[in-house]
Amino acid sequence: MRTELVWKVGGQQGEGIDSTGIVFLNVCHSLGYHTFGYRHFMSRIKGGHTNYQVRVATRPVYAVGDQTDILIAFDQESIDYNFWELPSGAFVIADGFGAKLPEERGVTLAEVPLTKIASDLGNSLMKNMVAMGATCELTGLPVEPFEKFVERQFSRKGDEVVKANLEALEAGRKYVRERWGQQAHFKLEDSGSTSDGRLVIEGDYAAGMGALAAGCRFLSAYPITPASMIMEWLAVHFPKVGGVVIQAEDEIAALCMAIGANWAGARAMTSTSGPGYSLMQEAIGLSGLTETPVVIVDVQRAGPATGLPTKHEQGDLNEIIYGSHGDIPRIVIAPGTIEECFYALAEAFNLADKHQCPVIVAMDLYLGMSRGTTPEFDLDRVHIDRGALLSGADALAKVKGQFERFENTPSGISPRVLPGTAGFIHLTTGDEHQFDGRITEDPKIRKAIMDKRLRKIDEVDYPGLSVRGSLPADIVLVGFGATTGALWEAADRLNADGTRAAVVQMTRLWPFPAEELSAALDGAGSVLVVESNATAQLAHLIRSRIGGDLLPTLLKYDGDPIRPGEVEMRAKEVIADVSGARIA
Amino acid sequence: MSAALVSPKSFVSEERPTWCPGCGDYGVLQALQRAAAQLGLQPHEIAVVSGIGCSGKISSYFNAYGLHVLHGRSLPCAIGVKMANPNLTVIAAGGDGDGYGIGGNHFLNAIRRNINITYIVMDNQVYGLTKGQTSPTSAHGFKSTTSPAGSAENPMHPLRLALANGAGFIAQGFSADRAQLVDLMVKAIQHKGFSVVNTISPCVTFNKVNTYDWYRERLHNLDEDSSHDPSDRASAFAKVMEHGDLVRGLIYAEEGPSYDEFVPGYTTSAMADLVKPADRKLIDKLMAEYR
Numbered sequence: 079m080r081t082e083l084v085w086k087v088g089g090q091q092g093e094g095i096d097s098t099g100i101v102f103l104n105v106c107h108s109l110g111y112h113t114f115g116y117r118h119f120m121s122r123i124k125g126g127h128t129n130y131q132v133r134v135a136t137r138p139v140y141a142v143g144d145q146t147d148i149l150i151a152f153d154q155e156s157i158d159y160n161f162w163e164l165p166s167g168a169f170v171i172a173d174g175f176g177a178k179l180p181e182e183r184g185v186t187l188a189e190v191p192l193t194k195i196a197s198d199l200g201n202s203l204m205k206n207m208v209a210m211g212a213t214c215e216l217t218g219l220p221v222e223p224f225e226k227f228v229e230r231q232f233s234r235k236g237d238e239v240v241k242a243n244l245e246a247l248e249a250g251r252k253y254v255r256e257r258w259g260q261q262a263h264f265k266l267e268d269s270g271s272t273s274d275g276r277l278v279i280e281g282d283y284a285a286g287m288g289a290l291a292a293g294c295r296f297l298s299a300y301p302i303t304p305a306s307m308i309m310e311w312l313a314v315h316f317p318k319v320g321g322v323v324i325q326a327e328d329e330i331a332a333l334c335m336a337i338g339a340n341w342a343g344a345r346a347m348t349s350t351s352g353p354g355y356s357l358m359q360e361a362i363g364l365s366g367l368t369e370t371p372v373v374i375v376d377v378q379r380a381g382p383a384t385g386l387p388t389k390h391e392q393g394d395l396n397e398i399i400y401g402s403h404g405d406i407p408r409i410v411i412a413p414g415t416i417e418e419c420f421y422a423l424a425e426a427f428n429l430a431d432k433h434q435c436p437v438i439v440a441m442d443l444y445l446g447m448s449r450g451t452t453p454e455f456d457l458d459r460v461h462i463d464r465g466a467l468l469s470g471a472d473a474l475a476k477v478k479g480q481f482e483r484f485e486n487t488p489s490g491i492s493p494r495v496l497p498g499t500a501g502f503i504h505l506t507t508g509d510e511h512q513f514d515g516r517i518t519e520d521p522k523i524r525k526a527i528m529d530k531r532l533r534k535i536d537e538v539d540y541p542g543l544s545v546r547g548s549l550p551a552d553i554v555l556v557g558f559g560a561t562t563g564a565l566w567e568a569a570d571r572l573n574a575d576g577t578r579a580a581v582v583q584m585t586r587l588w589p590f591p592a593e594e595l596s597a598a599l600d601g602a603g604s605v606l607v608v609e610s611n612a613t614a615q616l617a618h619l620i621r622s623r624i625g626g627d628l629l630p631t632l633l634k635y636d637g638d639p640i641r642p643g644e645v646e647m648r649a650k651e652v653i654a655d656v657s658g659a660r661i662a
Numbered sequence: 663m664s665a666a667l668v669s670p671k672s673f674v675s676e677e678r679p680t681w682c683p684g685c686g687d688y689g690v691l692q693a694l695q696r697a698a699a700q701l702g703l704q705p706h707e708i709a710v711v712s713g714i715g716c717s718g719k720i721s722s723y724f725n726a727y728g729l730h731v732l733h734g735r736s737l738p739c740a741i742g743v744k745m746a747n748p749n750l751t752v753i754a755a756g757g758d759g760d761g762y763g764i765g766g767n768h769f770l771n772a773i774r775r776n777i778n779i780t781y782i783v784m785d786n787q788v789y790g791l792t793k794g795q796t797s798p799t800s801a802h803g804f805k806s807t808t809s810p811a812g813s814a815e816n817p818m819h820p821l822r823l824a825l826a827n828g829a830g831f832i833a834q835g836f837s838a839d840r841a842q843l844v845d846l847m848v849k850a851i852q853h854k855g856f857s858v859v860n861t862i863s864p865c866v867t868f869n870k871v872n873t874y875d876w877y878r879e880r881l882h883n884l885d886e887d888s889s890h891d892p893s894d895r896a897s898a899f900a901k902v903m904e905h906g907d908l909v910r911g912l913i914y915a916e917e918g919p920s921y922d923e924f925v926p927g928y929t930t931s932a933m934a935d936l937v938k939p940a941d942r943k944l945i946d947k948l949m950a951e952y953r
Contacts, residue, residue, distance in 0.1 A: 346742065
């Protein structure tokens with residue numbers, strides 16, 4: 079009996095591959111398993127290979143699997159594309175297209191005429207349901223949740239459709255049982271739990287829900303993969319709370335609208351990916367200089383330019399940390415799990431309000447589009463802090479007559495009064511200005527107000543790191559974003575092998591938690607920085623902030639997410655050759 | 663709080679304008695101050711969102727909440743302001759380079775979005791603050807430091823663009839005719855939806871061709887033209903074509919539903935009042951979709 083199973087379905091885009099994957103994932107979730115689903119797709123609507131990998135386990139999983147145990151292939155391309163990750167003992171269920179395995183490796187080829195069975199039952203589209211039946215049989219999972227899914231999904235279409243799909247499900251089971259019943263060794267241990275208290279959700283949707291919970295009521299954005307799902311989610315749910323989604327003409331407008339809305343008192347945000355983030359650079363400076371809060375989510379994808387628009391990368395880091403001309407205060411936070419997306423967004427709005435500056439939430443495609451089991455979100459962990467925003471007659475009366483919008487306070491944070499308030503008229507300008515807001519070019523004031531703005535982020539109440547494992551360790555794995563899950567898993571395996579491994583997840587990238595990181599790395603046998611880009615942007619950032627040599631790295635920039643096995647292997651190399659620092 | 667009586671002076675800020683003596687922008691500023699007073703608005707009820715250039719300085723000189731943004735970006739910022747607080751009267755302002763060059767895309771999309779703001783463009787057919795370069799509305803052949811042999815490009819036709827793209831309120835004013843400009847601004851602010859007032863605002867320093875006199879000789883006053891019907895888009899287009907865009911007065915006005923009427927669940931309360939702890943029942947319901 080297994081405690082884990084990796085299943086994948088592959089075919090041409092447009093033939094229901096994703097929805098098939100999600101059905102299997104949801105069924106496993108409902109049975110109390112932990113799941114993690116990753117969607118591999120191309121930048122086109124119809125055609126082109128696509129696949130959906132579902133990892134199912136009796137313990138929490140946060141990364142794609144290193145290998146695939148069961149592959150459902152609707153075409154030869156799905157076999158050829160994914161064969162490298164099929165270990166000996168894996169099972170390929172191939173539709174009736176005359177499948178061939180590229181080589182003999184102990185992989186079982188099970189030809190199941192999925193489409194033909196479905197057609198014989200009345201509709202070739204039910205081939206996915208036949209595949210579900212075959213999967214059910216191979217994994218030994220109970221059939222009831224699959225049946226329940228069919229009833230729920232198709233009841234609106236009438237009893238006939240439900241009945242036909244149930245038959246398709248049963249036909250798939252029967253076909254596999256009769257031919258490979260004895261060989262089916264993919265039986266999963268009972269999950270030992272239920273799905274109570276858990277959700278199964280994508281990172282982008284969790285982020286959208288976090289924003290809504292934080293009181294965000296305005297999102298202006300331009301559609302872009304892999305961030306559109308945030309916009310689409312809020313477009314559905316904002317009407318319930320008086321919120322608005324505006325589809326802007328470009329990302330410049332998107333950020334400017336969000337800045338305008340924040341200035342007028344809303345909690346407002348924009349969401350984008352690399353190309354859009356690049357267009358936003360000037361307006362990020364506007365938020366910084368005018369001390370107008372704004373939250374920007376960058377769900378990174380593979381660049382540069384249009385790059386690999388449907389593939390994962392973490393190559394925007396430099397731009398997120400340094401982008402926009404001139405010097406501004408900014409805060410950059412980076413959730414690493416689907417659950418963290420919810421809380422990061424909820425807190426981003428507090429940080430923006432408290433520090434009156436842009437807050438960038440660095441996500442990535444792997445995090446935003448992956449669907450996985452996650453604990454329910456806890457509203458007790460969400461609170462609203464609007465910082466120095468003055469409202470109400472008493473608060474306003476105290477400062478009336480002496481109000482300076484950009485007052486030079488010790489913390490640098492100045493009281494804010496919203497437009498529409500009588501008696502507090504002021505100018506907010508993207509030109510350099512005096513403490514009362516009026517434009518100036520006076521060198522002394524320029525220096526003083528620049529210093530004031532920059533010191534606003536001297537103290538930021540958001541954790542810099544999240545450490546898993548005990549320190550000091552033989553090796554410390556460092557990363558951010560969705561890479562975190564692969565690091566945790568690699569560390570678990572190293573620890574099981576007797577190597578003391580720990581993980582440092584960078585949860586705040588700016589202001590950079592230099593002291594905390596130095597302390598965490600102090601005494602480490604070796605350190606490995608793992609990131610999804612070609613030029614070691616995180617490793618360089620670390621060196622620039624804490625000094626020393628460039629740390630050894632594992633860099634992946636082929637568009638696919640980093641897998642736990644890759645981290646484990648590279649970690650062993652680094653441990654074996656502590657001096658083996660590779661510079662990208 | 664009882665509303666204080668307002669006069670044009672209520673909208674004069676402490677900041678002294680730095681525009682050149684004779685600049686058309688003075689007339690635009692004064693007209694806007696008079697229009698605001700005529701409408702009985704309080705200074706704190708208005709937000710002036712301006713772009714960059716000589717024209718963009720209007721938010722410094724007009725006494726109201728001012729948001730002076732980036733070159734070309736007054737419209738998207740103003741849209742955010744209005745949607746976040748529909749109780750504010752929002753005026754976006756800028757010049758021809760700001761609005762029709764670098765910000766042109768926002769102009770086109772603001773029109774079709776039809777959010778209830780007023781856009782005042784101070785059009786002088788030249789870049790002033792950067793000292794005399796060719797602008798999107800400069801005439802073909804216009805000589806400047808960036809087109810010493812004369813501009814090879816044809817000018818933008820903002821009025822025709824606005825008409826073609828479906829704007830619900832389009833007017834062109836002349837900063838030298840204060841009374842008409844005030845009237846157009848009042849109507850524009852009262853118009854529900856997006857309103858644009860393109861204002862001929864001569865640059866006395868860098869445009870020696872399109873001078874006050876040049877315009878005076880050519881501008882056809884549509885408000886006194888009995889053959890002009892501002893409720894007829896096609897004939898308004900023909901009028902603008904007939905006079906080569908050199909018209910002043912109300913060009914077209916027809917009120918239709920504005921953007922907010924199509925946003926489900928949109929309320930008229932300021933969004934600042936919607937920032938409160940999340941409704942547990944709602945979040946629970948949202949999570950239920952993922953259980």
